[in-house]
Amino acid sequence: xxxxxxxxxxxxxxxxxxGDVTPVRLGTRELAVYDTADGITVSMARCTHGAAxxxxxxxxxxxxxxxxxxxxxxxxxxxxxxxxxxxKLRMIEARVSGAMVQVLL
Ligand code: FES
Numbered sequence: 001x002x003x004x005x006x007x008x009x010x011x012x013x014x015x016x017x018x019g020d021v022t023p024v025r026l027g028t029r030e031l032a033v034y035d036t037a038d039g040i041t042v043s044m045a046r047c048t049h050g051a052a053x054x055x056x057x058x059x060x061x062x063x064x065x066x067x068x069x070x071x072x073x074x075x076x077x078x079x080x081x082x083x084x085x086x087x088k089l090r091m092i093e094a095r096v097s098g099a100m101v102q103v104l105l
Contacts, residue, residue: 005104005105006105007102008104008105009101010024010031010042010101010103011033011101012099012100012101014099016040021033021034021057021064022035026105030044030053031043031045032045032053032054032075033094034064034076036061036075036076037061037062040095040101041075042093042101043073043089043090043091044089044092047085048071048085048086048089049066049071049085050066050069051068052066054066062075063081073088073089092105
């Protein structure tokens with residue numbers, strides 16, 4: 001039996017840090033919402049290399065740099081671009097619906 005996934009409201013678009021990364025907690029999940037030049041994307045907030053929260057890192061509109069060891073990820077795809085980060089970020093499917101950012105969980 002397959003589990004149905006539903007779109008879920010995450011945060012109002014008006015509450016996002018414009019052109020930056022916004023931390024959002026959804027239940028026990030810590031998510032990072034990126035306002036990229038290509039649209040809104042969402043990933044798990046924890047770095048895949050260690051225990052850092054990427055929301056505390058530097059975001060240039062496309063890349064997120066981990067605050068702990070400066071691993072680099074593409075915030076649109078989750079691809080790990082620079083060591084020591086080697087494992088891709090887990091991206092969460094997201095969309096903007098009306099005034100809300102929604103995620104598919
Ligand atoms: S914890 Fe993020 S690069 Fe090491």
